[in-house]
Amino acid sequence: NQIKFDYSKSIDFIQEQDWLQFESATRHAHQLLHHKSGVGAESLGWLNPGDYSQQKVIKQIQSVAKKIMEDTEVFVVIGVGGSYLGARAAIDMLSHHFYNQLPKEKRKTPEIYFVGNQFSSDYMTDLLEIIADKEVSIHVISKSGTTTETAIAFRIFKKFIEKRYGVQGARERIFVTTAADKGVLRTLANEEGFTTFVIPDDVGGRYSVLTSVGLLPIAVAGIQIEEMLAGAQTAAECYAVNDLNQNQCYQYASIRNALYRKGKIIELFISYEPSLHYFAEWWKQLFGESEGKDHKGIFPTSLQYSTDLHAVGQYIQEGQRNLFETIIWVENANHTVTIPQDQRNLDQLNYLADKNLNFVNKQAFEGTMFAHMDGGVPNLVIGIQDRTPFTFGQLVYFFEKACAMSGYILGVNPFDQPGVEAYKSNMFALLGKPGYEKRLLELQDRINN
Numbered sequence: 001n002q003i004k005f006d007y008s009k010s011i012d013f014i015q016e017q018d019w020l021q022f023e024s025a026t027r028h029a030h031q032l033l034h035h036k037s038g039v040g041a042e043s044l045g046w047l048n049p050g051d052y053s054q055q056k057v058i059k060q061i062q063s064v065a066k067k068i069m070e071d072t073e074v075f076v077v078i079g080v081g082g083s084y085l086g087a088r089a090a091i092d093m094l095s096h097h098f099y100n101q102l103p104k105e106k107r108k109t110p111e112i113y114f115v116g117n118q119f120s121s122d123y124m125t126d127l128l129e130i131i132a133d134k135e136v137s138i139h140v141i142s143k144s145g146t147t148t149e150t151a152i153a154f155r156i157f158k159k160f161i162e163k164r165y166g167v168q169g170a171r172e173r174i175f176v177t178t179a180a181d182k183g184v185l186r187t188l189a190n191e192e193g194f195t196t197f198v199i200p201d202d203v204g205g206r207y208s209v210l211t212s213v214g215l216l217p218i219a220v221a222g223i224q225i226e227e228m229l230a231g232a233q234t235a236a237e238c239y240a241v242n243d244l245n246q247n248q249c250y251q252y253a254s255i256r257n258a259l260y261r262k263g264k265i266i267e268l269f270i271s272y273e274p275s276l277h278y279f280a281e282w283w284k285q286l287f288g289e290s291e292g293k294d295h296k297g298i299f300p301t302s303l304q305y306s307t308d309l310h311a312v313g314q315y316i317q318e319g320q321r322n323l324f325e326t327i328i329w330v331e332n333a334n335h336t337v338t339i340p341q342d343q344r345n346l347d348q349l350n351y352l353a354d355k356n357l358n359f360v361n362k363q364a365f366e367g368t369m370f371a372h373m374d375g376g377v378p379n380l381v382i383g384i385q386d387r388t389p390f391t392f393g394q395l396v397y398f399f400e401k402a403c404a405m406s407g408y409i410l411g412v413n414p415f416d417q418p419g420v421e422a423y424k425s426n427m428f429a430l431l432g433k434p435g436y437e438k439r440l441l442e443l444q445d446r447i448n449n
């Protein structure tokens with residue numbers, strides 16, 4: 001196992017008594033998860049990655065990805081939330097930092113852009129400009145098939161593709177991932193004859209990156225998806241042990257709850273690698289949507305160090321003491337950058353000459369950790385050796401299972417998101433969607449007064 005979870009920098013916040021309580025809470029929650037007898041049990045398809053990564057689906061994804069790589073210069077991925085963040089996290093974590101700007105001969109795979117995750121007309125216009133003269137394929141992903149951000153973007157890009165390639169040609173370039181047999185996107189895809197992939201019924205959006213939701217775009221980026229699934233499978237075996245003392249995934253779930261009970265209600269997910277930015281976004285959505293309910297839950301947010309130490313470092317050191325940090329540390333960089341000698345040393349940096357940048361990054365990490373601990377901020381460290389598809393698969397599983405466990409410990413259903421509907425019904429009312437007339441009148445009254 002590549003993941004090392006270290007809570008030694010938070011030990012002062014956890015008493016023997018807490019540990020005993022969590023031993024019994026995790027034992028119970030483990031039974032609920034593995035016997036599928038807890039709340040939301042119908043959404044546990046991700047628990048055994050082997051089940052939904054059957055060879056047949058993987059082969060189909062790989063063959064479609066190969067076809068896309070051959071005839072496509074730009075691949076546009078349309079989706080939001082759990083139907084978007086996992087693929088983006090993987091592609092950003094595992095590819096060149098400037099993937100889309102690399103010369104084609106070097107990248108060998110299509111440029112990849114994401115849309116349908118907001119309503120910005122300027123973003124949409126700029127993207128349409130970027131792809132105007134290129135060979136384009138699109139992948140729309142929506143389990144419900146009705147998400148407005150996604151549906152609007154799909155309508156626009158479908159028209160774009162049909163105009164460019166004709167209705168028949170468009171069938172070769174539009175790929176759809178949605179539920180097996182419900183929703184308007186399923187009906188539309190079947191009617192139009194698009195190639196489709198299924199989001200399993202028992203896997204919710206934010207737990208779906210290792211299904212065709214994430215795996216098709218990831219494969220199109222040239223990333224080894226089989227390695228990723230092997231990582232998830234290894235993690236599934238590793239974190240199947242029902243013993244808090246041996247299961248680091250359950251330790252993470254428990255300790256964040258212990259800290260929460262002591263008033264540490266904000267978790268800062270920290271990374272020192274810009275390539276993990278979208279992994280942090282994925283993590284934030286996973287925990288935020290899973291735990292923030294019934295007026296409970298840790299508020300998950302993320303920061304990029306050392307960048308953000310120059311923005312909110314002061315607050316973390318000396319502001320309100322309601323935070324803890326979870327740091328994801330990548331031990332080995334892919335490249336070595338050595339700081340050069342300079343004879344005149346006018347910048348007085350020769351004390352760092354011949355040192356490599358990753359060494360500097362590590363001292364920044366350790367120095368910051370001890371400074372923040374001294375300031376009263378508990379630190380949890382999740383160490384990985386490197387950024388590989390295998391590690392990505394492991395991390396995904398580690399956090400998904402920790403999130404489910406943590407939700408059960410907290411006493412919420414970690415698989416639903418009832419609160420997301422509130423903004424939608426207001427928005428639908430204001431947009432004039434049929435069926436929302438009464439709500440529109442109420443909102444207009446509030447807007448005008």
Ligand code: PA5
Nearest residue numbers: 081082083142143144147205206
């Ligand atoms: O995690 C979730 O369930 C959500 O974030 C959904 O993925 C998101 O709302 C998109 O939903 P859909 O795939 O139905 O378009």
